[in-house]
Amino acid sequence: MISYKTDLIFDLPQTGGNRTYFDHERLSSNIEGWYDKALLREEKLDFPDLSEIQVVRHYTNLSTKNFGVENGPYPLGSCTMKYNPKVNEDIVANPAFARLHPLQPDETVQGTLKMLHLHEQQLCAITGMDAFTFQPAAGAHGELTGVMLIAAYHRDRHDDKRQVMLVPDSAHGTNPASAAMAGFVVREVKSTAAGTVDMEDLKSKLGDDVAGMMLTNPNTMGRFETDIKEICDLVHEAGGLMYYDGANFNAILLHVRPGDMGFDCVHLNVHKTFSTPHGGGGPGAGPVGCKDFLACYLPKPVLQEKDGVYSWDYDRPKSIGRMRSYNGSTAVLLRSCAYILAMGAEGLYDASEAAVANANYIFTKVKDHFDHPEGKPMHEFIIAGTRQKDEYGVSTLDMAKGLIENGVHPPTVYFPLIVHEAMMVEPTDTETREGLDQLVEAFINVAEEAKENPEKLLEAPHNTPVRRPDEVKAAKELDLKA
């Protein structure tokens, strides 16, 4: 059993360093004359005075406090928490990649540039786009980059009326936020009862002020937009462009490409689809791809290849400029490149088949215990806690807390916003049969507990160091000592 009590490193007994190893004074006398004494710091650093083993134990203990995919099932809908293969960690640890500086001259980093060039070709082939930038540091940053390409396109054509970005009411919050940040006015498009774009509502929202539409497919209801061709045609006829939010791409890998559906630009969340670690806010990667006609606006510099020599091209007069320092999170992109190489087309196809099968396996077994939208889900599904709330006073939040005590991570809750008391479940392709069964059992347990012992759920979780934080306060006023 894990002890949840963790001392701050500052509160550990200050043992003054390990005297048998790295003794400061002995070390100084041993290397006497090897360094310029004038460079020595005069004051002692204000660091805890600990031995190496104390530090290692401290951080090793801390590393066990979090729940991750390596602890148990983590079905966080929309986030695609798939397992990160360890071989990719070996590859990025190779000093030929790991020991580079981003400011090294191009001719000294040809291997890394070649890898990025290969990765660009992979992503173009998988998405049906013509070019990619690797600068964006996450999906949301990719969205901002993508809608800025759309803005640049209209500006370049002197089509200044186009100030509106269409966003479905089921969209991830980052979509309207990115559009607003890029200066667009957000116009919401309604969803049907089945959770797909309401075509009549879409038609009524189109006009010569529309710059484009942001859409994810399958959407955040886990439904494939079967009208996607018509949606793209309508927006294009109105003079707008189509932006693909790639967060749900895992469901359709190698089955259908956003470029063929009619999208003009896309972002990919490599930490979702291509198994790179989710980065607690970064550093991550959200590559953005586009069709040829938008490529001149991509952030600069752009990677180019001439006669087998790779270099960065800064001569891009129409570029929207830099979106971040240097050239993207190369160590993250190396992992996604390696993942795609290892999986191959067949492996990626199978991954999306497994992602959809796994979600449907759980859905079929738990659906009678909860309310849920009609229809067949893809890689993720939604169940709603409305019945439990109305009949027993137990909310989705209470059930999510109860799931923690069943040894699994709760799913995404209260999203999408258009489903009351929503729980959005995405087991991903890498979950085991045992893990899927554990999830089924956990969901059925909390549904039964809601009926039979609601008080227990209202108090859950009982065994965690922090039980029910004020989520806004916890995010805004971090207290790491609690």
Ligand SMILES: *Cc1c(COP(=O)(O)O)cnc(C)c1O
């Ligand atoms: C995760 C997600 C995003 C944002 O991506 P980040 O990489 O977390 O910034 C956007 N849209 C959808 C649908 C998502 O699930």
